[in-house]
Amino acid sequence: MKRIYLSPPHLDGNEKKYLIEAFESNWITTLGPHVDLFEKEICQKLGIGHAAALSSGTAALHLALLLAGIRPGDEVICSDLTFAASVNAITYCGASPVFIDSDRTTWNMDPLLLAEELSECRKRGKMPKAAIVVDLYGQCADYAPIQEICREYDITVIEDAAEALGADYRGRKAGTFGRFGVLSFNGNKIITTSGGGMLVSDDEAAIKRARYLASQAREPYPYYHHVEIGYNYRLSNILAAIGRAQLENLDRKIEKRKAVNRFYRKAFAGIPGVEILPETPYGKSNYWLTVILFEPKTLGCDREGIRLALEAENIEARPVWKPMHLQPVFAEWRIRGGSVSESLFEKGLCLPSGCDLTDMDLERIVEIVSRVIKTARVDGG
Ligand SMILES: Cc1ncc(COP(=O)(O)O)c(C=O)c1O
Numbered sequence: 001m002k003r004i005y006l007s008p009p010h011l012d013g014n015e016k017k018y019l020i021e022a023f024e025s026n027w028i029t030t031l032g033p034h035v036d037l038f039e040k041e042i043c044q045k046l047g048i049g050h051a052a053a054l055s056s057g058t059a060a061l062h063l064a065l066l067l068a069g070i071r072p073g074d075e076v077i078c079s080d081l082t083f084a085a086s087v088n089a090i091t092y093c094g095a096s097p098v099f100i101d102s103d104r105t106t107w108n109m110d111p112l113l114l115a116e117e118l119s120e121c122r123k124r125g126k127m128p129k130a131a132i133v134v135d136l137y138g139q140c141a142d143y144a145p146i147q148e149i150c151r152e153y154d155i156t157v158i159e160d161a162a163e164a165l166g167a168d169y170r171g172r173k174a175g176t177f178g179r180f181g182v183l184s185f186n187g188n189k190i191i192t193t194s195g196g197g198m199l200v201s202d203d204e205a206a207i208k209r210a211r212y213l214a215s216q217a218r219e220p221y222p223y224y225h226h227v228e229i230g231y232n233y234r235l236s237n238i239l240a241a242i243g244r245a246q247l248e249n250l251d252r253k254i255e256k257r258k259a260v261n262r263f264y265r266k267a268f269a270g271i272p273g274v275e276i277l278p279e280t281p282y283g284k285s286n287y288w289l290t291v292i293l294f295e296p297k298t299l300g301c302d303r304e305g306i307r308l309a310l311e312a313e314n315i316e317a318r319p320v321w322k323p324m325h326l327q328p329v330f331a332e333w334r335i336r337g338g339s340v341s342e343s344l345f346e347k348g349l350c351l352p353s354g355c356d357l358t359d360m361d362l363e364r365i366v367e368i369v370s371r372v373i374k375t376a377r378v379d380g381g
Pocket residue numbers: 055056057058059082083085086134160162163183184185186195196197
């Protein structure tokens with residue numbers, strides 16, 4: 001039986017054409033027309049002023065923090081329920097993360113807990129300088145209260161929209177809510193360049209500086225002259241060519257993933273103990289991954305049993321992100337709350353959500369999950 005992956009790359013447009021064009025024009029390094037066009041087209045899609053194409057979303061996070069002036073010893077707020085890359089970038093700056101738990105209805109950063117934490121920080125006399133707010137599994141965080149709170153405490157918002165390209169919040173696109181927005185074109189994302197990312201902002205000078213830092217901080221001299229530490233973070237013209245072709249089909253990919261989500265939603269509707277990631281009332285998801293909570297007390301089986309049953313049939317499913325405060329590598333840092341993300345991790349399973357899934361694939365997945373649930377019900381009496 002062919003393997004069904006969680007979220008594989010989906011190349012169904014002009015990828016090969018643009019790639020060959022890049023080859024034939026000999027623009028195969030980190031400069032070239034596809035890089036410039038990819039940046040422009042992302043800006044148009046998001047309705048934002050400026051963008052720097054980079055080698056990864058992690059690189060974009062790192063540069064965003066440097067541009068926000070994060071220095072060793074600073075504190076940076078971060079969503080607790082996320083992929084480690086959001087936090088790793090904080091540690092690259094020598095700064096310390098402070099984790100904020102999820103809101104139970106959106107699964108994204110809880111604005112009330114953020115306000116609580118910042119109020120405590122003020123009493124303590126040390127304020128975080130920035131907040132990395134993650135848009136989880138394709139849905140925006142609740143930016144109205146988050147921006148208001150961060151404004152009150154003069155904290156730079158960095159939006160980690162790595163998983164949410166194409167999503168929106170009250171009609172505005174994901175990636176445009178912080179001083180900086182971060183996108184990822186990693187292999188499992190809704191569009192991919194094999195690996196890549198983008199830093200976006202309305203601050204033109206900051207994006208120019210991001211390009212400078214991403215090119216080894218090379219000064220405009222005929223010889224190599226450096227006054228600052230730089231990084232090798234630019235995206236190649238070859239990969240930007242793939243990205244442009246992928247971006248052309250973003251809306252279609254969102255439609256396809258939405259259809260996958262609707263299929264699961266219908267199949268599992270009304271089963272006590274089974275809950276699909278709720279859709280937020282304030283925005284539109286890009287449906288990157290469909291995530292389901294399986295309540296072991298009600299079902300008599302847990303998400304790990306279901307994952308193993310799928311794996312036995314060559315189907316990849318993955319537990320929800322393990323919260324950052326539970327990661328041994330981040331254990332020393334502060335967490336506000338934590339019980340919501342822990343419970344989502346315990347019960348949550350990401351089901352295959354790729355654009356290439358057929359109805360037969362989806363029926364197979366649903367059939368296996370339903371079988372495990374039924375067997376547990378019979379065994380449990
Ligand atoms: C929330 C989040 N932030 C950051 C990243 C990092 O992006 P990249 O893999 O492009 O470095 C990812 C995914 O990979 C992610 O899911």
